[in-house]
Amino acid sequence: MTAEPLSAKQIARRNQVLDAASECFVEKGFHRAGMAEIADRAQMSSGHIYHYFKNKDDIIEAIVDREIQSSLDRISELENLQADKFADGVIAQLETHLNGVGSIFKSRLNFEIIAESERNPAVEKRVQFQRSAIRTKLTNVFASKLGLTNADIVADACMAVFFGTMMAPGRSAEEQHKASLNPLLTAFLRGVLAPAS
Amino acid sequence: MTAEPLSAKQIARRNQVLDAASECFVEKGFHRAGMAEIADRAQMSSGHIYHYFKNKDDIIEAIVDREIQSSLDRISELENLQADKFADGVIAQLETHLNGVGSIFKSRLNFEIIAESERNPAVEKRVQFQRSAIRTKLTNVFASKLGLTNADIVADACMAVFFGTMMAPGRSAEEQHKASLNPLLTAFLRGVLAPAS
Amino acid sequence: MTAEPLSAKQIARRNQVLDAASECFVEKGFHRAGMAEIADRAQMSSGHIYHYFKNKDDIIEAIVDREIQSSLDRISELENLQADKFADGVIAQLETHLNGVGSIFKSRLNFEIIAESERNPAVEKRVQFQRSAIRTKLTNVFASKLGLTNADIVADACMAVFFGTMMAPGRSAEEQHKASLNPLLTAFLRGVLAPAS
Amino acid sequence: MTAEPLSAKQIARRNQVLDAASECFVEKGFHRAGMAEIADRAQMSSGHIYHYFKNKDDIIEAIVDREIQSSLDRISELENLQADKFADGVIAQLETHLNGVGSIFKSRLNFEIIAESERNPAVEKRVQFQRSAIRTKLTNVFASKLGLTNADIVADACMAVFFGTMMAPGRSAEEQHKASLNPLLTAFLRGVLAPAS
DNA sequence: GATGAATGAGCTTTCATTCAT
């Protein structure tokens, strides 16, 4: 009953499955992707997947965990920014995301995860956790770096701008490519993310 | 080859199916909901659904069309606002949406639709259309009502705030209930939506 | 309970259905053709077909009857030939059939009917009837026109050559087109169909 | 992309399916036979059939291939006959076939296959192949065994007699049983199949 | 650890037929 620690090889094997699943989920969505194809791409028999994961939902949850961790990592990068270049850094990251550089896979699962979270409690729990973790991180960074007293409110506003920017312009490849952050929102972010004194 | 006009009864029957499908899709998502259950709830044999819709995707597309139409209708309500109360009206609508009053069903399909649009070209086309229709409507309203010269940029910013607000706070019923629009974003909207002179 | 005689209009309506069914059966075969499409092509509601035919099998049987009647009519044309040109007439008809002139529809149902006859007793009965009717007709013609004493045996041989010629060369359009009756079989027919004295 | 060689067990399992399908097809025809019954008779779950065959058409094609191979094998037996008993051997085989000895199943699919070939290109290709393979085999045998210079024309004539004999007498069990080859055709075959010098 | 054969319920869809109008 004690949780066995996983060996390096086991972890590698698990990740093989998760990488394959990630690809499949991106291409077909959670519920159109089949275990057989995941197994194929993971170079593993379909039966063997069940040594590493209890079932398909278990894989989905692990994928969601990975995505969330990666999003939190990106947030943490903000901690390395200098106070007077803080707003610039946030805006730069937003634009990077907008142009899909380096994070295509991740962002294409974003909506799949949110949609799933509306019917799948295990996923919903994780999404809630992500939201509050991001809020906490941002609040802490804003308070410590910028000395803001209303850091939590600024964090909320930034999250809304961040998510809204991701969603609003539509998803076509061309639009995506030439997208840049809206000037009014840029100004807004510069305003609320200015160091306190 | 000419599209036969549908009789009132046929339209009613079609809507019976769409209403049933909407419920099922909200509860289970597009791909977990089965035709059998849709038929059950529409009080119709499963075979008979195919007199009204070519296949399941056809139903999904019709549902998406309904959702889009309803979102455009809500946007159109803004045209009835007085210029000096414009920002207030927008904010009020946002908060209404935040609290889920009267539109729970609709908004719960929102993410399902966006996720679907990433793998289903027919849905993608519709989502693209919705985006540009909203942008156009907002731009026109802002220009004519408020006399803004940068109405299109304001429209973009508002859409981002609108969508972001919908997404950011998380989806739990309780949070949903007590949610109110972030004060910084409220101020932002009041700023950009002030009449021109 | 008495068999009502059919009015001219009723007969026309029935034939409308049979013509439509014939087309569908040729294109898709008996069991892939659907009642809905037959109704469409007959310009009649699918339900109304059941005023003229008990069910789909009833239509198949009527089609088979028509095909058989048409084949017997063609046989009867032989009765008009002069004795000394008899073999030529038979050979000419065979070549006409080989080249598919005027009888594409019919011949394309030929094998469908034979295949059906192997599992459907009602069709089998009709095919048996056709076989013996053809045999009788040929025997009578051969006896009376040519004065053959072994007319029945000649009839059997001719039927085999006739059917075999239809089947053997394969069904490709091109081959069909340039096909002509095998010279050895031509000679054979001339031999057995020569007037008796 | 390389075709994995099948293990002995896999081949056996595949044949289990083909044997079951053959029975079903003989009894009901290709399009009335259901996958469920094929699975039942193959003592296999219906889902598992799809590990061995892509779909039902794939099974039909495999069945057609088996039938064709078996017909070509029978033709090849002619190569073992002595030149002076050649015609006798051919006639004997024809009569064997006529009486349905040992080949009921095979011949009862014959017409089903030909009918199918008229709407199913994959089957048509195979039937065309069979026709030309038979023609080639017969031509070669006739030329080498009997020294015929018009071997190809003789081959065509024989094929017509062969197929025609199969078809003409009708299919009833009783008739089938007492059928014997028509004396005129017997004489014809003896004539054209006599050794050259 | 690893395979892939095997299951069987479930899926979407088709279709001959019936029946109220």
Added chain:
DNA sequence: CATGAATGAAAGCTCATTCAT
């Protein structure tokens, strides 16, 4: 006579999951 709405069983096929090896 004529319609087409309606049924429901059955079709072909997919799929997550199990298990003997």
